[in-house]
Amino acid sequence: MKRFNVIIVGGGAAGLACAVALSENTDIDILIIEASERVGKKLSATGNGQGNVGNCDTSLSHYRSGNLPVVDKIISRGLSPESVRRRIFGSMLFKCDNIGRVYPQSLQASSLTDILLRRLNSRGVQMLLSTTVLDIREGFIVDCGDISFSADFVVLATGGKAQRQFKTDGSAYKLAQNFGHKLTPTRPAIVQLKTDTQYTKGLKGIRANCFVKAIIGGKCIKSVQGDVIFTDYGVSGNAIFYLSSELSARGGTLSIDFLPDVSAAAVAEVLNSRLSEGTSFCDILGGILHNGIARAVLKRVGAEDVDSIVKTVKNFTLEVTGTLGFDYAQVTQGGIDMRDIAENLESKLCKGLYFTGEILDVDGDCGGYNLHWAFASGVAVADDINSKFKK
Numbered sequence: 001m002k003r004f005n006v007i008i009v010g011g012g013a014a015g016l017a018c019a020v021a022l023s024e025n026t027d028i029d030i031l032i033i034e035a036s037e038r039v040g041k042k043l044s045a046t047g048n049g050q051g052n053v054g055n056c057d058t059s060l061s062h063y064r065s066g067n068l069p070v071v072d073k074i075i076s077r078g079l080s081p082e083s084v085r086r087r088i089f090g091s092m093l094f095k096c097d098n099i100g101r102v103y104p105q106s107l108q109a110s111s112l113t114d115i116l117l118r119r120l121n122s123r124g125v126q127m128l129l130s131t132t133v134l135d136i137r138e139g140f141i142v143d144c145g146d147i148s149f150s151a152d153f154v155v156l157a158t159g160g161k162a163q164r165q166f167k168t169d170g171s172a173y174k175l176a177q178n179f180g181h182k183l184t185p186t187r188p189a190i191v192q193l194k195t196d197t198q199y200t201k202g203l204k205g206i207r208a209n210c211f212v213k214a215i216i217g218g219k220c221i222k223s224v225q226g227d228v229i230f231t232d233y234g235v236s237g238n239a240i241f242y243l244s245s246e247l248s249a250r251g252g253t254l255s256i257d258f259l260p261d262v263s264a265a266a267v268a269e270v271l272n273s274r275l276s277e278g279t280s281f282c283d284i285l286g287g288i289l290h291n292g293i294a295r296a297v298l299k300r301v302g303a304e305d306v307d308s309i310v311k312t313v314k315n316f317t318l319e320v321t322g323t324l325g326f327d328y329a330q331v332t333q334g335g336i337d338m339r340d341i342a343e344n345l346e347s348k349l350c351k352g353l354y355f356t357g358e359i360l361d362v363d364g365d366c367g368g369y370n371l372h373w374a375f376a377s378g379v380a381v382a383d384d385i386n387s388k389f390k391k
């Protein structure tokens, strides 16, 4: 049975980042075992193919976890996001869009995977593709069915259960559970929301830039300005993805302002002027809102009353009834319970077993936070393992 210093299970964003940082020490033998026929398949699909690798606002408030202090330690442990990306990608140019999202200059996520592959190949990191790890035993013996390996350290980087076409269906949680690790409840996050469609039937395909609030228990817990896309089941779009992680867990209401850049008073003034110019109520929102949205607002108000129309334009509420589920979600909320994970991301239950990325009970907002977690946690694990080889 071939022995490696470190076996990384899963060649996604976190596993590849960990391997690149570990391979800075050329004395360490590394094997990545990946279930897909290629590494980095999900990474290559991120950010609509453009790879939103991070965000200029790195605050902890953009993350959810059962143990935020550990997440904080990892994302602010003296390595800035820029230095994390430099460790992984080497010399590279990134750019930041007008809302703080960081992308490679190429705007091509697959080019990120290409760079990682080139760096790993040039440093002699071995990869076994199209191979699923079925079991890991203390010691460590890593069992892939027809073939087994042994290792001094094992890193679990198998992701969560979002979008099973990337071989992330949640079956790998059992590799950790076999060591006594617990799984916190998992939910789809950064996902399309199902809503009450009574007033939005007929809006399918319409996209509007809105200010949207997530209301839970009567309180606005998060808000954002961005695109809302109406669908036959409810709503999608970047504003919805941003708010979905909170609403997926607790349910609630969306409050949509269709004219975020115009005050209620200014809208009322224009509508009243239109009436005095002889415009009829059914045309009063023409040219101000998309015709479909205008019809939905007027149908909902059901009265010829400017105040009610303005209120509905500025606060169009939709009850959230569910999500489209894991097959459509970008991330998994919940995962391996962080209470059994030490600050260096090593298992408290089994020395030498490490965790990185989405497998853990850590999820970030839409906007580059999940890839940043994958990269930062991968590099943190590599640095800890490396320090043990130096001793």
Ligand SMILES: Cc1cc2nc3c(=O)[nH]c(=O)nc-3n(C[C@H](O)[C@H](O)[C@H](O)COP(=O)(O)OP(=O)(O)OC[C@H]3O[C@@H](n4cnc5c(N)ncnc54)[C@H](O)[C@@H]3O)c2cc1C
Pocket: 009, 010, 011, 012, 013, 014, 015, 033, 034, 035, 036, 039, 040, 041, 042, 043, 045, 046, 047, 048, 051, 052, 053, 054, 131, 132, 133, 134, 157, 158, 159, 160, 162, 163, 166, 167, 168, 172, 329, 330, 331, 356, 357, 358, 359, 367, 368, 369, 370, 371, 372, 374
């Ligand atoms: C469509 C889409 C777009 C996204 N866009 C963004 C974005 O723009 N910005 C952002 O920050 N986040 C984005 N995300 C989220 C981000 O991609 C993930 O959070 C991140 O990839 C998690 O990294 P990971 O390495 O932990 O897991 P993954 O990237 O999911 O990798 C896990 C790997 O483990 C392998 N694996 C699983 N089980 C086994 C096993 N038993 N044996 C061997 N291998 C196994 C899988 O094949 C997979 O390659 C997006 C997600 C999706 C689905």
